[in-house]
Amino acid sequence: MTDLTDLTVAEIRTGVAGGSFTATEVAGAFNANVAAAQQALNAFIVATPEKALEAAASVDADRAAGKVLGKLAGVPIGMKDLFCTKGVQTTAASHILEGFKPEYESSVSQRLWDAGAGMLGKLNLDQFAMGSSNETSYFGNVISPWKRNDGGNAALAPGGSSGGSSAAVAARLCPAATGTDTGGSIRQPAAFTGISGIKPTYGRCSRWGIVAFASSLDQAGPMARDVRDCAIMLEVMAGFDAKDSTSLDMAVPAWEAGLSGDLKGKKVGIPREYRLDGMDDDVAKSWEDGIAWLKDAGAEVVDISLPHTKYALPCYYIIAPAEASSNLARYDGVRYGLRDLPDGAGLQDMYAATRAAGFGAEVKRRILIGTYVLSAGFYDAYYTQAQKVRTLISRDFTEAFKVCDVILAPTAPSAAFALGEKSADPLEMYLNDVFSVPASLAGLPAMSVPAGLNREGLPLGLQLIGRPFDEQGVLNAGLAIEARAGFSARPERWW
Amino acid sequence: MSVDIATVAKIAALARLKVSDAELAAMVPELNGILAWVEQLGEVDVSSAEPMTAVIENHLRLREDVINADPLTGGGKRDAVLANAPAAEHGFFGVPKVIE
Numbered sequence: 001m002t003d004l005t006d007l008t009v010a011e012i013r014t015g016v017a018g019g020s021f022t023a024t025e026v027a028g029a030f031n032a033n034v035a036a037a038q039q040a041l042n043a044f045i046v047a048t049p050e051k052a053l054e055a056a057a058s059v060d061a062d063r064a065a066g067k068v069l070g071k072l073a074g075v076p077i078g079m080k081d082l083f084c085t086k087g088v089q090t091t092a093a094s095h096i097l098e099g100f101k102p103e104y105e106s107s108v109s110q111r112l113w114d115a116g117a118g119m120l121g122k123l124n125l126d127q128f129a130m131g132s133s134n135e136t137s138y139f140g141n142v143i144s145p146w147k148r149n150d151g152g153n154a155a156l157a158p159g160g161s162s163g164g165s166s167a168a169v170a171a172r173l174c175p176a177a178t179g180t181d182t183g184g185s186i187r188q189p190a191a192f193t194g195i196s197g198i199k200p201t202y203g204r205c206s207r208w209g210i211v212a213f214a215s216s217l218d219q220a221g222p223m224a225r226d227v228r229d230c231a232i233m234l235e236v237m238a239g240f241d242a243k244d245s246t247s248l249d250m251a252v253p254a255w256e257a258g259l260s261g262d263l264k265g266k267k268v269g270i271p272r273e274y275r276l277d278g279m280d281d282d283v284a285k286s287w288e289d290g291i292a293w294l295k296d297a298g299a300e301v302v303d304i305s306l307p308h309t310k311y312a313l314p315c316y317y318i319i320a321p322a323e324a325s326s327n328l329a330r331y332d333g334v335r336y337g338l339r340d341l342p343d344g345a346g347l348q349d350m351y352a353a354t355r356a357a358g359f360g361a362e363v364k365r366r367i368l369i370g371t372y373v374l375s376a377g378f379y380d381a382y383y384t385q386a387q388k389v390r391t392l393i394s395r396d397f398t399e400a401f402k403v404c405d406v407i408l409a410p411t412a413p414s415a416a417f418a419l420g421e422k423s424a425d426p427l428e429m430y431l432n433d434v435f436s437v438p439a440s441l442a443g444l445p446a447m448s449v450p451a452g453l454n455r456e457g458l459p460l461g462l463q464l465i466g467r468p469f470d471e472q473g474v475l476n477a478g479l480a481i482e483a484r485a486g487f488s489a490r491p492e493r494w495w
Numbered sequence: 496m497s498v499d500i501a502t503v504a505k506i507a508a509l510a511r512l513k514v515s516d517a518e519l520a521a522m523v524p525e526l527n528g529i530l531a532w533v534e535q536l537g538e539v540d541v542s543s544a545e546p547m548t549a550v551i552e553n554h555l556r557l558r559e560d561v562i563n564a565d566p567l568t569g570g571g572k573r574d575a576v577l578a579n580a581p582a583a584e585h586g587f588f589g590v591p592k593v594i595e
Contacts, residue, residue: 100579101578101579102579103572103575103576103578103579104567104575201551202550202551203551203553216550217550242556242558242565243565243567243568245555245556246549246551246553248551248553249556308539310535311535311536311539314532314533314534314535314536315533315536317529317532317533318533318536325510329511332511333581334580334581334588334590335576335579335580335588336579336580336581337579337581338581339581339582341591345591346591346592346593347590347591347593348511349513350590350591351511352508352511352512352513353513355510355511355512355513356512356513356514359512364512364514365522365525365526365529367510367512368503368506368507368510368512368522368526369526369529369530371506371509371510372498372502372506372526372530373533375506375509378496381496381537382533382536384546385536385537385539385541386533386536387546387547387548388539388541388544388545388546388547389536389539389541389544390546390547390550391541391544391545391546391547392539392541392543392544394547394550395544426525426528426529427528427529427532441550442550443550443551468551
């Protein structure tokens with residue numbers, strides 16, 4: 001019998017609808033994988049097998065009653081623990097929110113449940129989504145299911161911040177998961193673990209009920225094993241929501257039905273500024289492979305320039321911490337979460353003690369940077385300047401899209417690194433987002449698809465960046481690469 | 496621009512973060528490293544650019560001007576609002592005494 005946990009979202013949906021197996025059987029199989037891997041991978045902060053079974057039973061009953069099934073009927077998924085889930089602890093992987101049980105459901109997760117998906121659990125992440133390796137979680141590191149082929153046993157980073165999501169999908173603990181992307185937090189972990197993930201245009205997915213990091217950048221999106229599954233998930237997750245003032249009031253296209261790997265007449269831009277000195281040979285080669293595959297799919301390849309690329313990272317590391325310092329002001333020990341009240345302390349002392357005890361080192365670092373760049377006397381030099389540079393970065397893309405339809409670049413400058421390898425120096429960790437941050441600053445749809453393995457036997461991802469609202473163009477170029485890369489590698493089960 | 500211990504202590508106070516002397520000393524070089532790096536933005540000619548206010552063109556909407564236009568975010572939710580408070584009392588958030 002087929003191992004149900006090897007099936008894609010599309011296959012599960014079709015199999016459940018057609019009666020090849022029940023939703024309950026699927027949920028049971030994934031619940032078992034989640035439980036078996038928890039000790040070794042730590043991908044989940046909380047597992048909710050009962051929620052997965054409950055949703056599955058409801059789908060099976062609906063099917064038996066002949067009711068119309070939702071787009072994700074019978075598909076159990078993992079939910080990044082940044083999405084508020086009613087009655088289920090939501091922590092953002094922080095101590096300050098430990099024990100927080102929201103009284104409401106995030107708009108994106110509600111859409112998924114309404115479509116018939118079930119929740120396997122809440123996935124680990126970098127604390128408040130701040131990190132690129134999942135090493136800043138209060139609930140411990142997530143361990144990538146991948147190993148280098150050097151015979152060593154180094155524990156590798158699953159990427160971040162959606163590291164629980166990437167590890168869980170790659171290890172077949174769930175067929176798909178939600179992620180959020182502020183500067184690359186969907187794309188980089190997808191690349192590190194050999195899966196696909198898409199960040200849609202800013203505003204496509206409602207931010208309502210997602211724990212805020214940097215509100216002008218945060219976007220939810222799906223992570224799954226292939227492009228089609230990403231399209232299926234995104235179609236459900238996206239859509240207008242009056243509760244998010246930046247939500248796009250636009251119809252959600254039928255992305256799955258519109259999938260086509262034929263790129264005849266399309267122009268693919270190759271940004272020369274992304275060709276960095278000392279670029280990793282395997283990354284450079286995978287980029288060349290990607291160019292050849294897109295040509296083979298009928299696309300014309302054109303050289304483009306994004307002149308302000310080198311300023312994207314420093315720009316991001318002003319804007320994102322500035323917004324974070326403001327967003328995280330809400331954690332005060334009064335309304336929810338942790339309270340640390342030293343003996344005889346007044347209100348101000350309580351705030352400071354609570355926040356000192358509740359936030360991890362990276363979160364504090366970013367709050368301090370953000371507070372500094374927004375403080376009197378420095379605001380214009382740092383924050384206003386960064387917002388102007390952001391305009392220029394966005395304008396670079398507008399100009400580029402006059403001569404191309406989609407942009408191809410590596411997702412990350414390297415394959416997965418070992419845990420601890422980059423955590424000593426915050427700047428070195430930040431540099432891992434060099435290829436993903438520009439599209440975030442410009443609010444553009446961008447996705448990562450697996451391109452192949454490097455010399456260490458680790459996955460590399462290729463990134464596709466599209467015009468605003470052109471998720472279809474991004475997905476289609478991703479599909480063209482997927483069809484030619486023939487990526488079928490998967491981590492050997494050691495857990 | 497670089498920061499010293501006194502500046503970091505002041506920022507930490509503004510951010511309501513209690514930081515020990517040892518932590519402060521460790522943060523100074525870290526923050527200076529990051530600030531020195533982001534200062535390269537100063538070399539960009541931004542004379543043609545306005546600061547970005549919205550990354551994707553959108554318009555701000557007004558909700559309907561009626562009570563509980565959205566029942567989920569409207570009123571009448573006291574118990575739900577207080578449900579996660581560390582020290583809710585008598586239907587209010589409990590805080591340490593603030594009046595001397």
